[in-house]
């Protein structure tokens with residue numbers, strides 16, 4: 001029995017593929033390579049193509065005896081999703097609907113889905129729990145919320161159980177430096193800070209310094225990519241042992257401000273990140289961090305890494321690969 005990992009050549013996918021293989025699971029990656037990197041998955045079997053291609057997905061599922069899917073493949077930039085919502089609904093929603101139907105018809109039992117804390121929009125309170133209202137504030141967030149609903153109905157109608165993992169801010173790189181984020185294709189704070197620090201990009205812009213937070217900058221929950229990867233293995237085990245369809249928050253439960261991230265980067269690199277202050281961006285919540293109790297209790301998941309591990313591993317990775 002094999003696990004098909006869509007988007008497995010991307011950032012979080014490649015770290016997850018590595019952990020699956022380390023524990024001896026059979027894996028096949030399906031990735032268009034639009035953003036993924038073949039080298040990131042070493043000799044893992046790779047099928048290059050699109051999740052919406054039902055012939056290709058059928059062949060892959062049957063050829064590899066696929067029992068479960070971990071579904072990372074999607075577009076992920078909230079800002080871009082305002083400029084081109086159709087791109088997000090087509091790939092993230094219609095593409096996923098096609099994938100799920102093909103998977104169902106070919107007997108795939110379980111799906112672990114990459115959702116996001118963006119489904120909560122600006123929550124009424126933090127830490128945010130899974131029962132908070134789903135009120136996304138971007139087409140990207142909406143695309144993930146819609147897939148969660150589709151997954152719900154595949155369970156009700158077909159008994160196909162799934163787990164939606166709502167990631168907070170993924171960051172960092174493998175501790176041994178073997179795999180990390182590709183800063184050419186991401187707008188996330190940590191890689192953009194590393195680019196500025198290592199002289200490979202412009203000064204970092206701190207969007208908003210007048211928020212009602214202790215240092216005036218926005219607060220997020222940064223979660224190490226290997227902790228995220230570990231949760232996917234635990235989610236598969238949860239489903240295999242009969243766990244019900246549900247969603248889990250994946251965050252550390254601690255918020256860090258932009259200035260705290262930059263201070264950690266300075267500790268890691270021994271020099272300050274070149275940065276300038278910029279206005280707030282519309283739609284950016286002031287503060288967002290996770291209540292991760294459900295994942296701790298039902299998955300037995302305990303994030304091991306903190307902000308300094310995240311930033312130090314990212315710095316080491318980008319220093320080697322830049």
Ligand SMILES: NC(=O)c1ccc[n+]([C@@H]2O[C@H](COP(=O)([O-])OP(=O)(O)OC[C@H]3O[C@@H](n4cnc5c(N)ncnc54)[C@H](O)[C@@H]3O)[C@@H](O)[C@H]2O)c1
Nearest residue numbers: 007010011012032034035036050051073074076114116170
């Ligand atoms: N990075 C984060 O902080 C974060 C936070 C919340 C949720 N997520 C979600 O996690 C998932 C993975 O994120 P990531 O940071 O690893 O992104 P990524 O862009 O590095 O990886 C996505 C991969 O999917 C592939 N892909 C995209 N559309 C495809 C398609 N139609 N068919 C086949 N392959 C396709 C890309 O080539 C890429 O390799 C995404 O679904 C994203 O929305 C990421």
